[in-house]
Amino acid sequence: TYLPFDWDEYLRDTKSLAAPYECFKQAVTLPQNEFKIGMKLEALDPRNVTSTCIATVVYIQGLRLRLRLDGSDNKNDFWRLVDSSEIHPIGYCEKSGGMLQPPLGFRMNASSWPMFLLKTLNGAEMAPSKIFQREPPGPRTNLFQIGQKLEAVDKKNPQLICCATVGNLKQDQIYVTFDGWRGAFDYWCRYDSRDIFPCGWCAKTGHPLQPPGQKNATGNSKFKGRNIPVVNTSDIQSPEADTSAPLPPPITVYVYKTCTGGPLVDVAQ
Ligand code: MLZ
Secondary structure, three states, rough: OOOOOOOHHHHOOOOEOOHHHHHOOOOOOOOOOOOOOOOOEEEOOOOOEEEEEEEEEEEEOOOOOEEEEOOOOOOOOEEEEOOOEEEEOOOOOOOOOOOOOOOOOOOOOOHHHHHHHHHHOOOEEEEHHHHOOOOOOOOOOOOOOOOOEEEEEEEOOOOOOOEEEEEEEEEOOEEEEEEOOOOOOOOEEEOOOOOOOOHHHHHHHHOEEEEOOOOOOOOHHHHHHOOEEEEEHOOOOOOOOOOOOOOOOOEEEEEEOOOOOOOOOOOOO
16 A cells, blocks of 8 residues: 555645646546456557467556466566557457467467467456446547646556656657656657556556655655555564454554565565
8 A cells, every 4th residue: 555645735836737637548437447367358469569469467456457468478567457459358359350379479389379379268267348448539639738747657667657747748749757756767658648647547546656756856855755655564464463363553654765674564666
């Protein structure tokens, strides 16, 4: 769990405005996430987008699915929204006249692909088509303005959605800069990218939001040292704990980013 980020306070303190909802290609009425870990579906191979592959849901965070291509390693996981146009129920590819392909970097010999495919789908839990959501239409033009705040996927750490600012504009592109980071994570993307969200999206969808980093670009020291994961003691199970004993009242532990945490506190980023 994370300390909820207070956008209102941050916008006030940084004297900035949030990019309005109409700027984004994101659903206005939020869809449900009815996917479950272990479900299989079809996904475009992100490293070779002309291939449709079998993928397994390995983790779920808010409206996002962490996917792993069957036959691939666990080093190339990727994330898709439940209303992504790049995921489909099993059978969709064949129905549209295509053929399922092995992922780039298929672990086995290419000749074993047909048998691998049979085995991986045999007895698998396939995500039912009714839980796939239609992609929202999105704006027809780039409506962003320089300086507007947003929430954006950190493409180098794609599990993270972070506080960001529109740093520049160029036709149908926006330059996403991450607040409080030196620039190594910044990138250009289309205005209708599915990796950018209006302020408050994470809170609404139950996704953690990374607050601004500490290399302070805004000159506002108030937000320094606030990139702090919070650990709720009721989430911690020590092996010798007497589980029948009443739990002590929860306490909140603040851990600075420079602290490695130790065995019970996962200071992941
Ligand atoms: N802990 C990693 C991730 C940084 C994430 C930045 N996001 C804009 C690091 O410090 O490199």
